Amino acid sequence: MRIHLREITDQETELDFTQADKWVIDAVQSVDEDKTPSPAPASLRPVRAHFSLRKVDDVIVVSGDVDTQLRLLCSRCANAYPLDCSAHFSGLYCRDPAMAGVGHLEGAGKPAGQNKGFARHAHDFEASDAESGGSDLDITYLSQDFIDLGEVLTEQLRLQLPFQPLCQESCKGICANCGADQNTGRCACSKIRPTSPFSALRNFKAGS
Numbered sequence: 001m002r003i004h005l006r007e008i009t010d011q012e013t014e015l016d017f018t019q020a021d022k023w024v025i026d027a028v029q030s031v032d033e034d035k036t037p038s039p040a041p042a043s044l045r046p047v048r049a050h051f052s053l054r055k056v057d058d059v060i061v062v063s064g065d066v067d068t069q070l071r072l073l074c075s076r077c078a079n080a081y082p083l084d085c086s087a088h089f090s091g092l093y094c095r096d097p098a099m100a101g102v103g104h105l106e107g108a109g110k111p112a113g114q115n116k117g118f119a120r121h122a123h124d125f126e127a128s129d130a131e132s133g134g135s136d137l138d139i140t141y142l143s144q145d146f147i148d149l150g151e152v153l154t155e156q157l158r159l160q161l162p163f164q165p166l167c168q169e170s171c172k173g174i175c176a177n178c179g180a181d182q183n184t185g186r187c188a189c190s191k192i193r194p195t196s197p198f199s200a201l202r203n204f205k206a207g208s
Helices: 022-029 116-120 122-131 149-158
Strands: 002-004 013-018 048-056 059-073 080-094 139-141 146-148
Touching: 022 149, 048 149, 059 149, 080 149, 146 149
Parallel strands: 080 139
Antiparallel strands: 002 146, 013 048, 048 059, 059 080
C-alpha cells in the first residue's frame, strides 16, 4: 500500500485497514515463523491497523496501532503457537539523505546550515514521540517518493517478536536424545540403560 509524499500534508491523515485488505494479510504473514499452510482462509485472521500521517517541513511523521495474531515457533519444543500482538508505533521519514544521516552513502546532501529548519521542529518530534513512549529520533531515508505502509507494518511487527519465543513459560522442550515432545509425556529414554564406550572392557581380565 503506497502513499505518495505529495498526498501527505501538515494536516493529519487517518487511515484504517483490516484483514480484508490483502496487503495487510501479506505483511502479517511475512512475519510468521510458522509457514505451514492453514486450512482456514488467511483473511479470517483478525487484523486491525491504524495509521496517522502528517508532514512537518520535509519530514513525514507516521504513527499508528496494530492488533493481530502472529504464528511463531516455540524455541524449546519447536511447536507452532499463536502470539497476540498489540502495539503502538511511530517513525520519521524523509527524502533528504543528509537529514536522514545517509548523505555519505548517497553522495548527496545539503551544505552545512541548510538543515536548521529541521532543528526548529525537533521539539515537535520529541513531543509526538514521547506520547508513544519512545524517545528515538532516528529518521528513515526514503529512496522513492512514497511510503510503503506494508513495509512499515512488517517492520513494526518484527519489533514485537520475543527474543526467545515460548508457547508457555512451563514448556518442557524436547528430549535431547530422541527429540520427543516432553510436554505430551515422558519418553522411554530414561528407561534405557546408557551404553559406555568402555562397556566392551567390562569382562576383560588382565593377564597375570
